[in-house]
Amino acid sequence: MPDSQLSLITQKIIAFRDARDWKQFHNAKDLAAGLAIEASELQELFLWKTPEEVSQTVSSKKTQISEELADITWFLLLLSNELDIDLIEAVTAKYEKNAAKYPVEKAKGSHAKYDEL
Ligand SMILES: [Mg+2]
Structure with a gap:
């Protein structure tokens, strides 16, 4: 590769x-x-x-x-x-984590932290 x-x-x-x-x-x-x-x-x-x-x-x-x-x-x-630390891997992992913490249906248009959605 x-x-x-x-x-x-x-x-x-x-x-x-x-x-x-x-x-x-x-x-x-x-x-x-x-x-x-x-x-x-x-x-x-x-x-x-x-x-x-x-x-x-x-x-x-x-x-x-x-x-x-x-x-x-x-x-x-x-x-x-x-x-x-592989930045591509780190960002990819963080993306997945953030996607789980901030689901579109709860987070769209909101600036609230994930634990306050
Ligand atoms: Mg400078």
């Missing part, structure tokens, strides 16, 4: 990291922190903005938003690699 796009980009990031001898810094704790920090950088682009300003930001800062999403993905792939 051919490698998935996710696997190929992970291999590329690992090669980038290894060429710089950065694996020594990439323990699970710091990769998780990096992931959260990058997610915060994404949030910062929208901080204190009104719904109208958010819409403007989405248009005017599309490149920055894209780069933060890439940063988040970068850390996510490094962390999942470090923990030997």
